[in-house]
Amino acid sequence: MKKTLKIVVLAKQVPDTRNVGKDAMKADGTVNRAALPAIFNPEDLNALEQALTLKDMCPGSTVEVLTMGPPRAADVIRDAMFRGADGGVLLTDRKFAGSDTLATSYALSRAIRKMNPDIIVAGRQAIDGDTAQVGPQVAEKLGLPQVTYAEQILSVDEGQIVIKRRLERGVEVVSCPLPMVMTVNASAPECRPQHAKLVMKYKHAKTISEIQALQEDYYTSLRDARPYLNITEWSVADVDADDQQLGLTGSPTKVKKIENVVFQAKEAKKLTGSDADINELMQELIASHTLG
């Protein structure tokens, strides 16, 4: 008998590090997220797909997205709902600002405890930090086993999940008891696209702060009439988190110094692609025993 699962996907809205401008960093060395285009972290989309696949395998299961970030991070929850997630939670509070991976994991673990899922699915890592630390750290904070670099879920039943993992130089199939945390690799299937019907259904999904900011009774009444449009918003107090473990105070790692990348100019010898230039270069490389 397959049971229905309660699945939580950890997703992060990240600055698109491929398009970084001059004002991307603040004086304290933290990222000025406001100055950058924000996207759904790519591997978190792979994670969402795995969660939706699990839901397909076990009908009646629910997929909720948990994200921590500024109010605009609600975008990733809406995006996920357009692709098949049932809803989500935005964890937002100024007290989270400046959190390193450990403080972030602590905050997320507090919210996850409240959501009480069977399976937590996260992307392997986020493109703004590339640390791959939050998945395993969340697992540890919750006292749950972890399966990292998941590529495919082979089966789930009787409180066990069987997962294929992609390692640097190989593949491993492991079984893990539920509840558990898994992180998903970019080599896993891409996320299904937004579905027109779901976009129609959820386009007015909003957090309470978003509705208050709009100051329109329309949305308030809509929310009352259609509770599924409600994106949950939690603060530090809502998840009963300890201030001392959050933000800069709760982060063991500190940024001592940030240097913008300035290449040390070395005098490169400029060559054209002409036959003569290339020929001279190759002769030089052979003569200096760099080649051959």
Add this chain to the structure above:
Amino acid sequence: MRTEMNNIFVYCEIENGAVADVSLELLTKGRELADKLGCKLEALAIGHGLQGIEKKLAAYGADTVWVADAADLAPFRTLPHAAIICGIFKEEKPQIALFGATSVGRDLAPRVSSALHSGLTADCTSLEIGDHTENKTGKEYKDLLYQIRPAFGGNIIATIINPDHRPQMATVREGVMKMQEAAKPGAGEVKTVDYKKYLKDTDLAVKIIEREMEERKVNIKGASVVVAGGYGMGSKENFGMLYELASVLGGEVGASRAAVDAGFAEHARQVGQTGVTVRPKLYIACGISGQIQHTAGMDQSAMIISINNDEAAPINKIADYAIVGDVMTVIPKMIKSYKQNSK
């Protein structure tokens, strides 16, 4: 009363009884740091069939080798290894703990850092010892580990410190640090770990059903010539020309992250912060712009030639020769010229 040694620990990855290169590289670096700090270098060997492993680890400078040897401990599984490491660290209180930034280390180190509430910096490209003064309080810290890494898509270089929590933890990719036997080998004193006292039954709940490890097919790390292509190569088909040049010059093909992401080459060929670090005699960068993420993995090459139609490409700032031109016409000329001149 036991004294707290505050030494440097290196977690050693072992596959089929052989120590991974990355672990020997970390021991080499750890030895240097230990000498600077005047402390000991200790190696953790957790696995099965580890008899005699201390000899290899001592050659790379390990003063002490902690050995936990049991069938349950190999192949690597997160929870038992994490529990044993946490148990040892709680008793030994290391000041620094280093892990490879590998499938194993990047899975294990965050678990350990969370359990010990110690800071962890991923994928460091440099580790140094230095002091720190806290701006607000004026409090001074001596001999911290500076954990240096590119961040934010490689647009910045960050120096991270963990002033108040121990151990100071870092992961480092394979090939970033040099691997060198110690001038004076360590004592390699074996300490057999009574590992069972650290394990709970639930630590063994994840079971490995199947495991297929491939031999390393691509060895760009050991190549004396690396011909690397970037996104500017345009397609996987165009990469074919790089294989031809590499084969003529007796080298290997590397790739930038952008080229790997675009599917032009497999990940094993990726050079840079999230790939392999190489130090060949000659590095030929073809259609590579030269983001720091990439250059961090190749700027120690003895000679760098760039081929790029953009004269202002950052790669030209670190290149010895900058060929401004179209890769698709330049590479065949190089092949032809080499064949003619090397006869």
